[in-house]
Amino acid sequence: MIKTLLIANRGEIARRVMRTAKRMGIRTVAVYSEADADAPHVREADESILLGPAPAAESYLLGEKIIEAAIVTGADAIHPGYGFLSENAAFADACATNNIIFVGPSADAIRAMGLKDRAKALMEEAGVPVTPGYHGENQDPDHLAAEAGRIGYPVLIKAVAGGGGKGMRKVEAAADFLAALDSCKRESSKSFGDDRVLIEKFITNPRHIEVQVFGDSRGRVIHLYERDCSLQRRHQKVIEEAPAPGMTPNVRQAMCSAAINAAKAVDYVGAGTVEFIVDGSGELREDGFFFMEMNTRLQVEHPVTEMVTGLDLVELQLKVAAGGSVPEQDTIRLNGHAMEARLYAEDPVAGFLPSTGPLERLEFPQTGSGRRVDTGVEEGGEVSLHYDPMIAKLIVHADTRGNAAQSLAAMIDELVVYPVRTNAAFLRRATLHEDFLAARLSTGFIEANLEALIPATVHPVDGAFALLGALDLRPILGGALDPFEAADGWRLNAQPRVEHRFEVADEIVAVTLSKTGRSLVVRVGDGIADIKDLAIEDSARGYAFAARAEGEDLRAVCEPVGEGVLVACQGRATVFAFENPEAAADALEAGNVIKAPMPGKVLAVNVKAGDRVTKGQALVVLEAMKMEHALAAPRDGVIGELSVEVGGQVGEGDVLVALEALEDVPA
Numbered sequence: 001m002i003k004t005l006l007i008a009n010r011g012e013i014a015r016r017v018m019r020t021a022k023r024m025g026i027r028t029v030a031v032y033s034e035a036d037a038d039a040p041h042v043r044e045a046d047e048s049i050l051l052g053p054a055p056a057a058e059s060y061l062l063g064e065k066i067i068e069a070a071i072v073t074g075a076d077a078i079h080p081g082y083g084f085l086s087e088n089a090a091f092a093d094a095c096a097t098n099n100i101i102f103v104g105p106s107a108d109a110i111r112a113m114g115l116k117d118r119a120k121a122l123m124e125e126a127g128v129p130v131t132p133g134y135h136g137e138n139q140d141p142d143h144l145a146a147e148a149g150r151i152g153y154p155v156l157i158k159a160v161a162g163g164g165g166k167g168m169r170k171v172e173a174a175a176d177f178l179a180a181l182d183s184c185k186r187e188s189s190k191s192f193g194d195d196r197v198l199i200e201k202f203i204t205n206p207r208h209i210e211v212q213v214f215g216d217s218r219g220r221v222i223h224l225y226e227r228d229c230s231l232q233r234r235h236q237k238v239i240e241e242a243p244a245p246g247m248t249p250n251v252r253q254a255m256c257s258a259a260i261n262a263a264k265a266v267d268y269v270g271a272g273t274v275e276f277i278v279d280g281s282g283e284l285r286e287d288g289f290f291f292m293e294m295n296t297r298l299q300v301e302h303p304v305t306e307m308v309t310g311l312d313l314v315e316l317q318l319k320v321a322a323g324g325s326v327p328e329q330d331t332i333r334l335n336g337h338a339m340e341a342r343l344y345a346e347d348p349v350a351g352f353l354p355s356t357g358p359l360e361r362l363e364f365p366q367t368g369s370g371r372r373v374d375t376g377v378e379e380g381g382e383v384s385l386h387y388d389p390m391i392a393k394l395i396v397h398a399d400t401r402g403n404a405a406q407s408l409a410a411m412i413d414e415l416v417v418y419p420v421r422t423n424a425a426f427l428r429r430a431t432l433h434e435d436f437l438a439a440r441l442s443t444g445f446i447e448a449n450l451e452a453l454i455p456a457t458v459h460p461v462d463g464a465f466a467l468l469g470a471l472d473l474r475p476i477l478g479g480a481l482d483p484f485e486a487a488d489g490w491r492l493n494a495q496p497r498v499e500h501r502f503e504v505a506d507e508i509v510a511v512t513l514s515k516t517g518r519s520l521v522v523r524v525g526d527g528i529a530d531i532k533d534l535a536i537e538d539s540a541r542g543y544a545f546a547a548r549a550e551g552e553d554l555r556a557v558c559e560p561v562g563e564g565v566l567v568a569c570q571g572r573a574t575v576f577a578f579e580n581p582e583a584a585a586d587a588l589e590a591g592n593v594i595k596a597p598m599p600g601k602v603l604a605v606n607v608k609a610g611d612r613v614t615k616g617q618a619l620v621v622l623e624a625m626k627m628e629h630a631l632a633a634p635r636d637g638v639i640g641e642l643s644v645e646v647g648g649q650v651g652e653g654d655v656l657v658a659l660e661a662l663e664d665v666p667a
Contacts, residue, residue, distance in 0.1 A: 002026055002077040002101065002322050006070045007041070009081030010060060011376025012393065013298075014041035017079050020314040029073045031066060033059035035384050041376060047073050054386045060084045063091040070100050077101035077321060079314075083388065086297040087114060103321040105215075105296045109266040113294040115160050117198045123291045126265040128258045131277055131290040133200035145177050147199050154202040157181055159188035159195075165235030166191045170202055186603070187628055205442045207280035208232065209244045209289065211259035212305045214316060215268040216326045223256040224305050224313075225334055230280070230441040231430060233352065238423075238446065239408075239430060240301035241339045242308045245401060245439035246284050254286040262294060271317050273299045280442050300342070300393070303372060307338035307397035337401040339408050341431065345389040347421040348454045353597045353629055355421040356385045356652075361559070361566070365414035370397040370407065383420050385599050391422060401439070405431050416557060416568040424571030425455040455572055458504050460529035461549045462556070462567045463511035464522035466576035467500050468536070469543050469558030470565045502564065502576040509576070594619060594631050594657040596650040603628060605646055607657070611639045620644060620656050637661055 005021050006029040007014045018028045018041065030045035035054035042048045049069040051059040063085055070078055078100055080086035089110040095102035104110070113119045117135035124130055133155075134147035148155045148171065157180055159167025167188030169180040181197065189195040212224040228244035229237045243252075259274035273295045279288035302313050309332055320326060345355045362379040365371060375392035383389060394411045398404040412428040430436060430453050435445065446453060497514040512523045520531040534547045542559035556569035564577035600622035607619050618630040619639075641658040644650060 002318055004029060004073065004075045004077070005103075005318070006031065006066070006073065006075035006078045007045075007081060008060070008066045008078050008085055009083070010036055010039065010041060010387065012374045012390070013081035013083075013300075013376070015044060015376055016374050017081060017314050018044055020312055021079075021318065024315060024318065026318070029069065029075050031060070031069055033386075035386055039376065039381070040378055049073065054384065056084065056386065063088065063094055066091075067094050067098055067100065071098065075100065077103055077318075079103040079317070080297065082297050082300060087295070089114065101321050103270070103317050105266075105268055105270045105272060109268050110296045112266040113272075113296050116158060116162065116293055117160050117196075119294060120198075120291065122265055123262055126261050128262050128265075128291045129287075129289065131200045131203070131292065133198060135198045139196055141178055141181055144181060144197070144199060145174065148177055149174060151199060151201050154204075156200045156202045157184045157197050158200060159184065159192060160198055161192040161194040161196070162188060165232070165237075167197070168235045183628070190623065203277055203279055203290075205279070205281045205444070206230075207244075207278040207441055208237075208275065208292075208443055209247075209255065209278045210273050210275040210299075211256050212299075212302070212313075213259050213263045213268065213272050213274055214320065214326045215263050215270060215272070216320050217269055217323060218325060219264075219267070220326055221260045221263045221268060222326050222329045222332065223259055224309050224311065224332060226252065226255060227301055227304055228441065229275075229301060230443050231436070231445055232443050233446045235443075237301065237342065239339060239341050239427065239436075240304055241337065241401070241404070242304040243334055243337070244284075245441065248284060251284045251286055251289075255289055258289075258291070262291065268296075270296075270320055271298050271302075271313055272296050300390075301340050303374060303393065303395045304338035304340045307370075307372075307395065308334050308336060310335065336397055336399050337404045338395065338397045339404045339431075340393050340395045341408055341412070341427045342390055343392045343394060343415070343417075343427070344423045345383040345391050345420045346423050348423050348426040349457060350421075350597065351629075351632075352423070354385070354389045356383050356389075356599070357420055358382050359391075359417065359420055360561075361416050361418040362391075363414070363416035364392065365394065365411040371395070371411060372397075373411075391417070391420075394427075402437065405437055412571040413555060413569075415571060416566075416573065418561060418566050418568075418573050419575070422571075422573070424573070426453050426571070428571040429453045429455065456527065457507075458509055458524050458527070458574060459569070459572060460522045460524045460527040461531060461547070461554070462569055462572060462574050463502075463509065463524040463527075463576070464513055464520065464529070464531055465543075465545050465556045465558045465567045465569065466502060466565050466574070467498065467511045467513055467522075468545070469560075469567070470500060470502070470576065470578070501579045503579055504574060504576055508579060511576075592659050593655045594634070594659065596622065596652055596654045596656055597629075597631075599649070599651050600629070602644050602646055602648045602650060602656075605642065605644060607639050607642070609639050609642055613637060613639060613659075622650070631656065633659065635659070 004027040007017050021028050028045045030042050030048040031051050032042045033054050085091040089107040092102045092107040120130045154172045157169045169184045171177050171180045185195040207230045211226050215221040226244045227242040229240045231239040262274045275292040276289040277292045346352045364373045372395040396407040409431045415424050499512045502509050514521050532548045537544050545556045559566050567574050603623050604621040613633045615635045617633045620631045622629045637659040640660040644656045
């Protein structure tokens with residue numbers, strides 16, 4: 001039995017592993033960077049060790065320092081979590097050399113599955129179906145382009161050593177191949193220290209279905225059924241669920257058997273996930289799935305498997321690592337349906353740019369009764385630019401898929417996050433989208449429905465709550481929620497109305513609330529909504545509203561922040577600031593310059609002074625939070641001044657490019 005466990009990770013996965021370890025009576029050791037000195041996972045551990053500065057390369061990726069920390073603290077095992085060193089064969093070897101249990105597969109198994117080209121060749125030998133493509137050694141760009149043409153477009157360029165959606169590009173036509181290859185190689189080199197790629201046929205209307213497998217040191221391998229992870233953006237998973245919609249007993253048997261064969265081919269021990277790309281053009285077929293890769297670690301989405309099987313996967317990992325056995329296959333049953341949504345610090349309205357900074361307000365949904373929140377942050381903490389931008393995982397379990405989706409949406413409704421921007425409203429719209437509810441899934445779902453999934457900058461009902469909260473109308477309500485009973489200028493034969501002007505995202509927004517019968521009608525710009533059954537009560541920091549609008553029962557909170565009010569409703573978090581006369585000038589200036597939305601490193605500058613550009617054209621590429629972000633022209637114009645160069649570091653708000661109007665430039 002493991003007595004002391006060092007968790008070589010941070011954030012929510014460190015806390016999640018720690019939770020199970022403590023329940024099992026195992027002493028825990030946390031490691032941390034200077035940026036995480038006050039992080040929850042550090043406080044909750046029995047002992048903690050500082051690794052180094054904030055950048056992962058100087059802290060969480062230092063295998064030697066982690067081994068040293070394990071020795072100093074008497075840890076007999078290391079759990080790597082996911083990411084960082086979890087699939088690092090050299091680190092697994094170092095653990096073995098120092099007689100420390102690595103809670104994961106052998107170094108040989110990691111190596112075998114770590115390089116996608118070798119893994120596919122191995123799978124072919126094991127009889128596991130693989131996607132048609134090129135996995136050869138020749139990395140000459142012209143040769144790769146020729147292979148892509150032979151395979152037939154569209155194709156997928158994938159980093160040989162990749163994972164997590166990094167180093168991956170879909171290419172629709174030959175003319176775009178070399179530019180996509182260059183970007184893919186650059187990102188692969190920075191993320192994995194290896195710029196080699198492979199080419200795969202892109203399957204039209206693909207679904208991403210994966211199988212959770214577990215092996216033990218006795219040579220037994222079992223499966224814990226499948227998960228559907230088709231909802232993705234930029235090849236990174238957004239919403240996961242178990243079991244996969246539309247799965248039949250025959251297809252499940254074929255897919256799970258293939259996954260077990262894949263694991264047995266490398267003598268796999270521990271938790272692993274075999275990922276398949278699946279033809280989703282019709283009903284699932286026994287010959288319609290292909291091996292994509294195997295992740296030799298615990299997955300981010302493992303909680304949905306825990307929900308439907310009743311198993312604690314970390315507990316099983318620790319038992320197997322200590323020499324225990326996996327359970328018998330026929331003892332594992334599926335129960336109900338589970339979903340997980342990844343709450344990211346990013347702004348969908350601004351092209352999903354990351355959002356960093358302090359979490360002045362962070363209120364999570366109530367848990368229990370089929371609800372779970374896994375997080376590594378808390379109110380008063382910070383989202384750092386050095387690490388993955390995931391704030392939390394919202395996980396639900398219900399008797400049916402439809403009820404699980406409704407429960408997930410209800411959890412999102414209870415979120416309050418400020419001032420860091422999140423994808424919460426985007427997640428809610430995806431969860432309740434008619435195609436998602438009807439299980440019409442594919443990895444292109446988000447891209448195909450992007451316009452419908454991104455919320456408006458200002459939602460009318462949010463404006464109504466902001467107006468009611470900002471004007472503090474409660475004292476004049478007299479027990480009934482009716483702001484129009486006040487002597488505030490109501491005139492005979494004119495519709496009772498209240499109007500106020502706010503600043504939202506540097507723009508002036510007029511909110512007008514009028515009364516029609518027993519309904520309130522709110523107008524914000526061209527947006528309009530009817531609000532019925534409005535009720536108000538005190539919240540800890542402001543007001544809580546309940547109402548019915550647009551056919552939905554909804555709740556919202558309105559709280560004072562800075563020079564205005566924050567309205568949190570249905571995953572949206574909007575700050576309605578009191579009008580500032582300088583806002584119009586600020587908005588005008590915003591259209592003439594491109595500023596850095598976050599701190600980062602300049603990877604590419606695609607223009608020079610004097611170039612004519614069109615709206616949406618990528619001008620500068622930044623690297624931040626382990627991803628590349630292209631900054632586009634907000635309108636047609638001419639590049640006036642460039643303030644950046646490749647390799648430079650920029651801070652949030654730095655002016656990178658000045659844009660002049662076409663009419664201001666001599667022909």
